Amino acid sequence: AQKVTQAQTEISVVEKEDVTLDCVYETRDTTYYLFWYKQPPSGELVFLIRRNSFDEQNEISGRYSWNFQKSTSSFNFTITASQVVDSAVYFCAVSSGSARQLTFGSGTQLTVLP
């Protein structure tokens, strides 16, 4: 069975600070995908990134960056120079199974204060 742990329940930062959201996963599959989603107050889950298990190269997209370390089963997400609009709940997830079912972590509530 898969499991995703997001140990940080809530994080609060001041605008322009950098913030890292932690994600630790467990899976028995040798091939899997990892994801981050953003859930703003409106409720809809917004896809941010997908990373496959064979690609440990870090990725940067604007102010967002992701650090995948297979040796520690971690897939951490960093927001640089945070903005108020980054306030949301962020979910990490791992996919598995023939239907690519997602197992989500419990989410991290990020609040960016002006």
Added chain:
Amino acid sequence: SQTIHQWPATLVQPVGSPLSLECTVEGTSNPNLYWYRQAAGRGLQLLFYSVGIGQISSEVPQNLSASRPQDRQFILSSKKLLLSDSGFYLCAWSGLAGEEDTQYFGPGTRLTVL
């Protein structure tokens, strides 16, 4: 481009009443479809998934059922709602060429059972 719709957006129902939530996807064919529930406290729980018309897999035994009468239509139902059925219901689809593992979510239905 692909879009996913859910309705209704909000629903207040009495205990014991029936339920029907609908999800439709446009702009793709033969998608995998998923129903999730998010109760208070943020966790996302996979309820059902479908890899084709008439094919439904249940992840959690409960008071709910799902059906897929058409390729891009996914319906979540209940004959008699319980208080514990309250929550935010999210539909998702996957199957985009080259990104088969990525799930894209609809806007959700907020259900309150009184």
